[in-house]
Amino acid sequence: MKKLINDPEDVTREQLEGLALAHPDLLEVHFDPTFVKARQAPEAGKVAILSGGGSGHEPMHAGYVGRGMLDAACPGQVFTSPTPDQMLEAGKAVAGGRGILQIVKNYTGDVMNFQMAADLLREEGIAVRNIVIDDDVAVKDSTYTAGRRGTGTTVIAEKICGAAAVAGYDLDRLAQLCRRVNLRGKSMGMALTSCIVPQNGRPTFEIGEDEIEIGIGIHGEPGVERIGIETADAITEILAGHILDDGPYARTLTEWDPDRDDWVEVEVVDETLVKGDRLIALVNGMGGTPLSELYTVYARLHALVEASGMSIVRRLIGPYMTSLEMQGISITLVKADDELLRLFDAPVHTAGLRWGC
Amino acid sequence: MKKLINDPEDVTREQLEGLALAHPDLLEVHFDPTFVKARQAPEAGKVAILSGGGSGHEPMHAGYVGRGMLDAACPGQVFTSPTPDQMLEAGKAVAGGRGILQIVKNYTGDVMNFQMAADLLREEGIAVRNIVIDDDVAVKDSTYTAGRRGTGTTVIAEKICGAAAVAGYDLDRLAQLCRRVNLRGKSMGMALTSCIVPQNGRPTFEIGEDEIEIGIGIHGEPGVERIGIETADAITEILAGHILDDGPYARTLTEWDPDRDDWVEVEVVDETLVKGDRLIALVNGMGGTPLSELYTVYARLHALVEASGMSIVRRLIGPYMTSLEMQGISITLVKADDELLRLFDAPVHTAGLRWGC
Amino acid sequence: MLTVLTHRQVIVWIERTAEVMKANRDTLTELDAAIGDADHGNNMDRGYQAAVAKLPGDETDVGAILRSLSMALISKVGGAAGPLYGTFFLQASNALKGRTELTEADVERLLETGIDGVMMRGKAQAGEKTMLDALIPARDAFATARGRGASLTDCLEAATEAAGQGMRATIPMIATKGRASYLGERSRGHQDPGATSSYLILKTLTEIAQEGRTAS
Amino acid sequence: MLTVLTHRQVIVWIERTAEVMKANRDTLTELDAAIGDADHGNNMDRGYQAAVAKLPGDETDVGAILRSLSMALISKVGGAAGPLYGTFFLQASNALKGRTELTEADVERLLETGIDGVMMRGKAQAGEKTMLDALIPARDAFATARGRGASLTDCLEAATEAAGQGMRATIPMIATKGRASYLGERSRGHQDPGATSSYLILKTLTEIAQEGRTAS
């Protein structure tokens, strides 16, 4: 295992120490339990946006803490969901009196830990809503799986909800907005190589020099299919094809119902992409992928989207949600509208995303 | 070889096509000869800033074309200096009447090609100054080598000179400014792995699972020393040690003398870093290095600088100047002053660097 | 003939399980690498070390001991296993509040309420290739053994035996819950890591009971 | 007895060198991988293909032909080799302007002015482990042979022989110019790629002269 680390048991703590030293103007890092808090939080009169997940996906989520995006992030161990006590302390530290929106990626562990956290925060008198991001079209059904995983749409949702919170949206409206972004976002990824979890010291999966994994997650877990290596164009066509052709995806998600004061199962259905749609695109590098390759993929993606009668009106190209040093990419397309674009364009200043200020 | 590419012979063109499609608001890409031009260039009354070099270092340089940084970039083939005809056409396209500053990394090929380009541009009646960046302290002497290589300081110099050009500096003052940044910037890099040049299809150098290269360049060329693998802290100490302890480095550079209307050899000496210095730091990933590892390195670097009685007042942490998918890092420290900091902080909007707007 | 587990034995169970998780850390992680994300051994090891560190050593209320275990697992394991085992022991601790020793009926209740907690939290059923496929057969075997009048140790042996069978029975299953479910057909042929850790937890308790029998 | 190289033979030289560069692309790149950045073969191949594509086929002025070669190399090779070979042929083309065939004296002048161009552009001397270590001995051997009255072909054979020796003599050298210089001591033991391409260029011209002799 070749990594720029010290003790494999300490990687999460050490990188957060670097983050704190690098961005004292933007954020504070707390340990025991671990959370990253925006410098200016809590802000009275603003809903706080909180997210988190396993480490190893940097800059997500801690790199999105700052102004106009997340108020707090809770990093777990590498590829392991954070624990409820982290969200409890983070939530108490950033709640500004108008409640907390927790943006949760749809992994069994994350969903359960953030639900437990929401329950604990409510015991503290803080209103909390959890919105689950489940956008990975590589997972085809929700009956025989834990449902679609949360991937690239998370970054877009955090940006848009962060801007909406600044704009004064209340918790209800923010939860709706976040759900809308999720239902309009679709992603799919692939890997050329596996990553190595520092504590394990060896690749999570073996893969031949002429093989790639299609439909990979972001935790080094195997994808849904292994195929022979292809050109960038062919790979882009496979991923974009799954996204563009994805039919309405119905599933049941657990959300908090403030009226019934309980968790309820809600049935939601994804929007499908249609001619004329304006899209926000994310061409995401998995950590070990050179930027140049992402631009090669973007060129083909752009052409495919245009050929489908849609257009990409905003794009992020880079390593925004990674899997340690894995080589590979994911593509995310989010159907935009004027409101989403206005919020996407609003100023943001975080370690990982910055514009307008 | 596992890469997201199509034909290895076309990688440069294809990624530039993606760049053009992704950032039509910022830049235009031209082929035959290849150059990338800022959308708004030429701007009357502004010195144009032009740079370039081999491809494979993305986002450098094309990713720094836009507003407040480069007016044009000339990408060569992978790891191969661009050719004078590229700079000639790029220069003609962006010259706004106050001349062109060419920022050139100190590699034999780059230096010669940019000199030939300067001669050609002058034949077109355009004033041109070439400033060479030679900041890589891994190269100890200039008598028995081609001199220090141009590495991370290039990014800082392009940012600062781009802002100064917007602020109205004339060509003379810009050349001086760029030289000053160079004499105040020091870098050193290392690699965990080799990269693979697409056209070659195999790693440029072989390296054992327990070895690292210290003093690596940015072209997959071997470094100055091969040692056993070390912790992130120890590696940071090695690189930072070379930079912080670097004595005055004297060498002869070839610059254009407008008074004598000829190339002249000028002797210049680097400033050394001393207690009380305020530094701009770049912790640069080589393309395959996860951001988390860069932050781990930053934490140690920050502590080392503070222990030396200096302070890091600005920093860039990320893959700013890469070697394809190489895993490794470089560290750059530039001694700042009020003028440099003001220019560094000025708004910039490029694909690879953005703030203030 | 062992008829009860003392609060001391419950504490030893936690300490001993921590050793077992450390010893099996790589095995569990390797199982998770095959169909998950290669962290289950690390998670369980970290969680049980924390549980031992926080153990209220002179506590006599088994409910309180299990609650302390639950809290440690919830705040240190993370992932799916953290909330699931955390909820398992939280529910059990609620059911056993005030007990200073556990009878056969209490141990059955521990399993029953724990499993209810896991099912409530994770919404899985038997046959989905999860820890439940070790836990449910164990509970059933315990109840059956108890029904035919077996000793506590025998009941636990039957439970562990069934947990082991259930654990191995996960090998041919297709996962439909948790991270392994993304693999669909490709999840076949691998033993579920969570079922394996569940088996180890029960096996450790059974060994403590067996030692108690030998000792007494 | 071949006494001159025709403009046609100069064109064939460029075409044939392009084939040689293609055939030796991997070899040259591998040499460059050892002490440089693994592109010299790619660079020379690309440059000579472009030179052939742009060849003014019915041009009779050798100066113009070499100028066209020079421009193609300058605008297509890139790196260090582009400006160096470009300048080599640019200087030679200036010196040979108007010639439709090359005498022994002309070929010597070609080498001489070309080498001056390389030294002016790259500021290197003999012994620095560069293309000059093939070119300079070649020029010297050519001049010596010519001094003792050898034929053009013999002069070229002597030059190529010396270039080959010079090329091999770069193996033990420490590079002090170009990219290989960063390796210092570690540059020892590897043959310089640029010296190798220079040798190939001269060898190709010699072969053409030899065929001319056989044919005549």
Ligand SMILES: Nc1ncnc2c1ncn2[C@@H]1O[C@H](COP(=O)(O)OP(=O)(O)O)[C@@H](O)[C@H]1O
């Ligand atoms: N919904 C569920 N119900 C019961 N057990 C589950 C469920 N989802 C996952 N598990 C169990 O959790 C184990 C994985 O735990 P772990 O690897 O620690 O968490 P993660 O999957 O988040 O990485 C699986 O092997 C399985 O036994």
Ligand SMILES: Nc1ncnc2c1ncn2[C@@H]1O[C@H](COP(=O)(O)OP(=O)(O)O)[C@@H](O)[C@H]1O
């Ligand atoms: N200053 C110089 N003078 C003469 N030849 C040089 C000089 N620097 C480099 N060379 C030659 O150039 C060759 C390398 O060419 P190439 O690999 O194409 O360029 P680069 O080094 O830019 O990648 C070296 O092998 C050497 O022979």
Ligand SMILES: [Mg+2]
């Ligand atoms: Mg996990």
Ligand SMILES: [Mg+2]
């Ligand atoms: Mg090169």
Ligand SMILES: [Mg+2]
């Ligand atoms: Mg796991």
Ligand SMILES: [Mg+2]
């Ligand atoms: Mg080279």
